[in-house]
Each structure stands twice: as structure tokens, then as C-alpha cells.
Amino acid sequence: MHNGEKQIERPLRWAMVGGGRLSQVGYKHRIGALRDNTAFQLTAGAFDIDPERGKSFGMNLGVEEDRCYADYKTMFAEEAGREDGIEAVSIATPNGTHFAICKAALEAGLHVICEKPLFFTSEEGELIKTLAEEKGKIVGVTYGFSGAPMLLQMRAMIAQGKIGDIRIVDLQYTHGFCASEESEKHSDAQKWRVDPAVAGPSFVLGDLSTHTYYMSQLIMPEMKIERLLCDRQSFVGSRAPLEDNAYVLMHYENGAVGTMWTSSVNAGCMDGHRIRIVGSKASLEWRDSRPDELVYEVQGKPMQKLIRGMPYLDELCLAEERLGALHAEGLSEAWSNIYLKFAIAMDAKNRGDNDMLDTLIYPDIKAGTDGIRWIENCVRSADGGAVWVDFE
Numbered sequence: 001m002h003n004g005e006k007q008i009e010r011p012l013r014w015a016m017v018g019g020g021r022l023s024q025v026g027y028k029h030r031i032g033a034l035r036d037n038t039a040f041q042l043t044a045g046a047f048d049i050d051p052e053r054g055k056s057f058g059m060n061l062g063v064e065e066d067r068c069y070a071d072y073k074t075m076f077a078e079e080a081g082r083e084d085g086i087e088a089v090s091i092a093t094p095n096g097t098h099f100a101i102c103k104a105a106l107e108a109g110l111h112v113i114c115e116k117p118l119f120f121t122s123e124e125g126e127l128i129k130t131l132a133e134e135k136g137k138i139v140g141v142t143y144g145f146s147g148a149p150m151l152l153q154m155r156a157m158i159a160q161g162k163i164g165d166i167r168i169v170d171l172q173y174t175h176g177f178c179a180s181e182e183s184e185k186h187s188d189a190q191k192w193r194v195d196p197a198v199a200g201p202s203f204v205l206g207d208l209s210t211h212t213y214y215m216s217q218l219i220m221p222e223m224k225i226e227r228l229l230c231d232r233q234s235f236v237g238s239r240a241p242l243e244d245n246a247y248v249l250m251h252y253e254n255g256a257v258g259t260m261w262t263s264s265v266n267a268g269c270m271d272g273h274r275i276r277i278v279g280s281k282a283s284l285e286w287r288d289s290r291p292d293e294l295v296y297e298v299q300g301k302p303m304q305k306l307i308r309g310m311p312y313l314d315e316l317c318l319a320e321e322r323l324g325a326l327h328a329e330g331l332s333e334a335w336s337n338i339y340l341k342f343a344i345a346m347d348a349k350n351r352g353d354n355d356m357l358d359t360l361i362y363p364d365i366k367a368g369t370d371g372i373r374w375i376e377n378c379v380r381s382a383d384g385g386a387v388w389v390d391f392e
């Protein structure tokens, strides 16, 4: 169980690009990174595309005025010249900026944490992977939900054969917030999400389903997709060519089959992020709306509901525990867990501790690049007329 004690020698000096006053995701980064004040210290930032707003926001967070920068290039250059300069940076800007900022950060000698979908192409992912290796730096990806402890319980139970051989993978990440084009009118963050120049080759496939795809790989690391078929729609026509709904059928190498439904037009839905894995003996089901529970159904036996924090859970899961059973948690716990692992990974890289890096489970550059590959394969299938394509 985490109790906030330090797991690395000292907190890393950390900065943000983006995540400013009006951003959707910035606060989640800060609760994740700063909850264990033994992992990261917010030291600098280029928080906003608007320099003045960024400075006032940063100062309100307690960052020194001269370390609230107008843009990321100035921040990387000036911080590199300081003895107490930043060591790690999180990128929480719109998708189209991730690659350039990530590359500049690595070239400035920084560890990087970047938002999903990581980049536009998997080639860019491979390039950054090589650059990070050359520079001896970590690139983590904020698949924030993936820090939910009960997902590791699923991983442990599947590895222990508790559900038998996997047959069916049923994935869903949907909501209804974009059921009409009104959402674009009222939100700048929604406007860029349907502009291919900023969002990339997809809307919901990248915005939503990359999370769930990574979570499925986290809980079933042995399950590889052999081929898939994706059918995508733009129910709000002005979003074309980007989709606001998509179905993906998957064939796995072991003969299992799967589906992913991802949508932002699932009108009224407030419980649309779920993972159900069906094996030959039993099934496991987890829902984002009830992250503390894992439903375990063995064929012919009463249903069991496993509860976060209870001693009967696997060590892998209990190691991520923060508050203990009976106390409801959720997204902040998940983000804090993955941010703590980012800090442990960066510290291990600095010390050359490859044993630690080999065993640490967290969303790394490979996971981020796999997410882009997922989008590329889905888009290739959908744009080819919803046909089966080999997963490349």
C-alpha cells in the first residue's frame, strides 16, 4: 500500500506544456503528479498558448514568475541553463503539437510524459523511441485510467488461469457529449478534436478507444490482434472525415474474437467505459463508473464482486492501493499511480537500473506507439470500405 513515502531519492523537477487555466486535462496531470510530493515538484511551465494567461495561471499554482514561460522553446532553453533546471516535462496540448514538443524536450535532455493519442503516425512513434533511447530518457503516455488498481487484479487473475482460455474480448468507451454539433459550438477543445489538422486521422478512435485498447493490452499482455475490421461513421456530418462513432471487430492470434465500440454520440450514456473478458470457465468485467469493483462470474456459480483494497486481492493489485478498502477512490488514484510509476521509471533510467525498468508496468513509448498503430489499422480498414486488414 502506498503511504506517500518516497520511492525515489528525491522528487523530480517537473514542468508542464499546456494544461492551462481553460484546459480539460491539465488538472488531472497535477493531481497525478503532485499527490505524492515525493515524486514530482512543479517547477516551471509554458501552460498556455496565451502567454499572459499562462503566466498568471502558473503563478496562481505557486510557480515562480520567471519560470512561467511564454512558450516551450524558451522554457527548454532557459531551464537548460540553470543548475536547478527542470528534469521532466508533461505535454498536455492538442494532439497536433505533441510530436514537435516531445522531440524538442528529448533534445533538451528531459524525460517526457505525453498525452494520447501520442502522435499522428507510428513512424513518428518509432522516431521518438529511438531518440529517447539515444538520450537515455523515458517517454511515458498518460493513459490515465490504466492506473486503476482493479485492472491489475484482472491481469493477475487472467495470468493465473482463473477464467480459462480467453474467447471473447468486449471493449467499450462511449459517451454522448457530442450527440449534436452544439458541442463544437460551445467548446474550443471539442472544435479542434474534429479538425484533422490538429486532431490527426481520427476523432473517437484516438480520443477514446486508445485508452481502452491500452487497458486491454495491460490486462492481457499475451493477447495479440491478428487482424481487424473497422466501420466508422460521422453521425454529425460536419465532422467528416473524422468519425464520432466506430465499431471494430478483432481476431486475436489465439483464436479469440473481440469488439470495440467507441462513440461520442451515445446519447445520454454516463456508464459507457467498460471491459469484459470472457474465458472458457468464467468472465471478468470492470466499469470505469465503478472502478473499485471487479465482477467475477464463474459458470454455474454465484456472481462474485471483488472490492478494491481487500486482502484477498493479488499483491500486484494491492501494491497500487492508497486509501484502503471502504473508502471510495477513482480517477485521481489512477492518475497518481501512473505518475508515480513515471517518476520511478525516470529515476531508474537515471541510475541505469534496467532490472527495475524491465519489471515496471506502466504506459511507455511502446504503448503510445501501439496506440497509434491501433488507430492506423482501424482507419485503413474503415477507409477501405470496412474490410478485414492484417494488424500491422
Ligand code: NAD
Pocket: 017, 018, 019, 020, 021, 022, 023, 024, 025, 026, 046, 047, 048, 049, 050, 071, 072, 092, 093, 094, 095, 097, 115, 116, 117, 142, 143, 144, 145, 188, 189, 207
Ligand atoms: P484543451 O484544448 O482543453 O487544452 C489545451 C491546453 O493547451 C490549453 O491550456 C492551451 O492554451 C494549451 N496550449 C495549446 N497549444 C499550446 C502550446 N503550443 N504551448 C503551450 N500551451 C498550449 O485540450 P485538452 O482537452 O486538455 O486536451 C489536451 C491533450 O490531452 C489532447 O492530446 C487530448 O487528447 C488529451 N486528453 C487526455 C485525457 C486523458 O484522459 N489522458 C483527457 C482529456 C484530454
